[in-house]
Amino acid sequence: PHCHYQSHKLPLDYRAGSDSEDDMEETVEGEEKQHVDWNKLNCLLCKRQFNSKEVLLKHTQISDLHKQNLNKWYNSRGLDPDDVQKRSLQYRDRAKERRQKYGEPDKPQPNKLKESYIKSKEATISYEEPTKMGIGSDNLGNKLLQKMGWQEGMGLGKKNQGRTTIIEAERRSASAGLGTKTTGVVPGPGETYKDCVRKMMYIRYQEIDENNT
Helix, strand or coil, X not given: CCCCCCHHHCCHHHHCCCHHHHHHHHHHHHHHHHHEECCCCEECCCCEECCCHHHHHHHHHHCHHHHHHHHHHHHHCCCCCCCHHHHHHHHHHHHHHHXXXXXXXXXXXXXXXXXXXXXXXXXXXXXCCCCCCCCCCCCHHHXXXXXXXXXXXXXXXXXXXXXXXXXXXXXXXXXXXXCCHHHHCCCCCCCCHHHHHHHHHHHHHHHHHHHCC
């Protein structure tokens, strides 16, 4: 006997299967939408309305009238009522024929986050920071400080309490306002789109955590 309209109760091992099994599941669900309206509790094939989902489900599984109408529906479309996998391939072939006949389908919706990353990447000016490798001993400022008793590795101030590392410039996205922490999410040299997404999610998590404390 045929097992119809069980897509919402498929076993886990079936749902986690191969791509062909996923296609079969999509086929069953797609057909079900054309045969049954679960919101209005209508069988669209038999043109009948029921009082509950349980009664409607029972109708789709054991009703001889429903099975007859279902077979007519498949036969009128040249589909095999007994082989879900074969129907899945038939749907795929027909979709391919439509694409070849009428052209490619609509382009997918643009990814705004990725577009923003690409624009930021293009707008970023590559440059070599003059102090990237540290301040050399031939630097004029370095020489003046050494004459006053400063040595490399020491901080400035009476007690040498000042910072000993170079202040690094942080590039800011042109679309971000000053003061926002996400200004640091700008693609750096060698950083990929996924790297920027991870950084952004981490910063947003920190901001949410701080707001809740």
